[in-house]
Amino acid sequence: MTKRALITGITGQDGSYLAELLLEKGYEVHGIKRRASMFNTQRIDHIYQDPHETNPQLRLHYGDLTDSSNLTRILQDVAPDEVYNLGAQSHVAVSFEAPEYTADVDAMGTLRLLEAIRFLGLEKRTRFYQASTSELFGLVQETPQTETTPFHPRSPYAVAKLYAYWITVNYREAYGMYACNGILFNHESPRRGETFVTRKITRGLSNIAQGLEGCLYMGNIDALRDWGHARDFVRMQWMMLQQDKPSDYVIATGKQHSVRDFITWTAEELGLALAFEGTGLTEVARVTSVRGDKAPAVAPGDIIMRIDPKYFRPAEVETLLGDPGKARLDLGWEPEITARDMCAEMVAQDLADARRHAFLKANGYELPVAVEN
Numbered sequence: 001m002t003k004r005a006l007i008t009g010i011t012g013q014d015g016s017y018l019a020e021l022l023l024e025k026g027y028e029v030h031g032i033k034r035r036a037s038m039f040n041t042q043r044i045d046h047i048y049q050d051p052h053e054t055n056p057q058l059r060l061h062y063g064d065l066t067d068s069s070n071l072t073r074i075l076q077d078v079a080p081d082e083v084y085n086l087g088a089q090s091h092v093a094v095s096f097e098a099p100e101y102t103a104d105v106d107a108m109g110t111l112r113l114l115e116a117i118r119f120l121g122l123e124k125r126t127r128f129y130q131a132s133t134s135e136l137f138g139l140v141q142e143t144p145q146t147e148t149t150p151f152h153p154r155s156p157y158a159v160a161k162l163y164a165y166w167i168t169v170n171y172r173e174a175y176g177m178y179a180c181n182g183i184l185f186n187h188e189s190p191r192r193g194e195t196f197v198t199r200k201i202t203r204g205l206s207n208i209a210q211g212l213e214g215c216l217y218m219g220n221i222d223a224l225r226d227w228g229h230a231r232d233f234v235r236m237q238w239m240m241l242q243q244d245k246p247s248d249y250v251i252a253t254g255k256q257h258s259v260r261d262f263i264t265w266t267a268e269e270l271g272l273a274l275a276f277e278g279t280g281l282t283e284v285a286r287v288t289s290v291r292g293d294k295a296p297a298v299a300p301g302d303i304i305m306r307i308d309p310k311y312f313r314p315a316e317v318e319t320l321l322g323d324p325g326k327a328r329l330d331l332g333w334e335p336e337i338t339a340r341d342m343c344a345e346m347v348a349q350d351l352a353d354a355r356r357h358a359f360l361k362a363n364g365y366e367l368p369v370a371v372e373n
């Protein structure tokens, strides 16, 4: 029997990798996409299947986590074996700007999905994965963080995800649902949204290397994170729903680096050596040497990073480090890609894009390059 999966957030970073994985495993994959004024399926266009063909294995439905009737109808039509709730307003800084919307989507959206499953009588058939987060630990109470570390969320995003975490546990306990939380630490890839810190750095410095941008403006570069690769982490999302009994798992690499390290690695990939000068808001990154041909627009002495206080958050999560011991023991899961290798992969893609733009510009076809304002 072909298994059917429904993915909310299929157009996002994780949704795209998970859809690829499930298609490879022979699933019929259904995804919820939002109506937008422009196409928003770039991350899944390469696996798109024409719905006019017989029996397409990937099908998209318009929907939104703020719309109960829409979710109920899609769940009724699809009757999935597995639901992966990846949809969210996922940007921590933006959640301070739009706290109510973030709560509606990230907290209430999870409840809407669980309640629709129950209302349709699917609670004994449909397995449920909730995209929980290391942001739940926030102001950390112990290091490394495990499944039993107390939570102390530090943003409207994290507080909304705390509700989602507990409502998932509650539906498991109250209704016997197979429902799991994956408490995932930061994971990145060349498909990462452009305003998350890793992609902002790889894309920004690649553009600077090619003369398309002048300087990268950053917030708290002392923040410490446990960064993994999205491809490794979605494998674990699937594994969690294949066990005899549901449980919650920390998914992390167990290694920690600073934002400053990530800037240094990216510069290295571009052939640039950097010196960080000054402290606090006046800190800058200056180029001390240039090697190879990847950064023709940069010379020794150039300042390519400055601090802009606008990127500091009202409450910051300074440090996160996960212990994936339970996932290793129960499921045999190990991350395969290091943060350093992931950085190289991200730079390779962003540099290729920047070179294309620079080539067009040099030949009179300048296209605007979007930059976070």
Ligand code: NDP
Binding pocket: 008, 009, 010, 011, 012, 013, 014, 015, 032, 033, 034, 036, 040, 063, 064, 065, 066, 085, 086, 087, 088, 089, 090, 091, 105, 131, 132, 133, 134, 183, 184, 185, 186, 187, 188, 193
């Ligand atoms: P992305 O931001 O890349 O993707 C989020 C997805 O949610 C997109 O498909 C987006 O649609 C969709 N979405 C946003 N708002 C709504 C809404 N109102 N209704 C329906 N769908 C919506 O996130 P990631 O792929 O990185 O993360 C996936 C999930 O995992 C998220 O829930 C995130 O909070 C969580 N998480 C992520 C971690 C990470 O490091 N990446 C770590 C821990 C948890 P659109 O494309 O139209 O914007």
Ligand code: GDR
Binding pocket: 090, 091, 092, 093, 132, 133, 134, 135, 184, 185, 186, 187, 195, 196, 197, 198, 200, 217, 218, 219, 220, 221, 223, 224, 225, 259, 311, 312, 313, 316, 317, 318
């Ligand atoms: P995070 O990821 O908040 O951990 O949430 P992000 O990449 O946005 O920030 C990581 C750290 O970098 C610091 N930082 C900056 N961040 C951004 N975005 N832009 C900057 O200019 C900048 N300068 C410094 C931040 O302050 C922070 O400390 C991500 C999201 O994917 C969530 O959905 C997910 O739940 C968590 O990871 C785990």
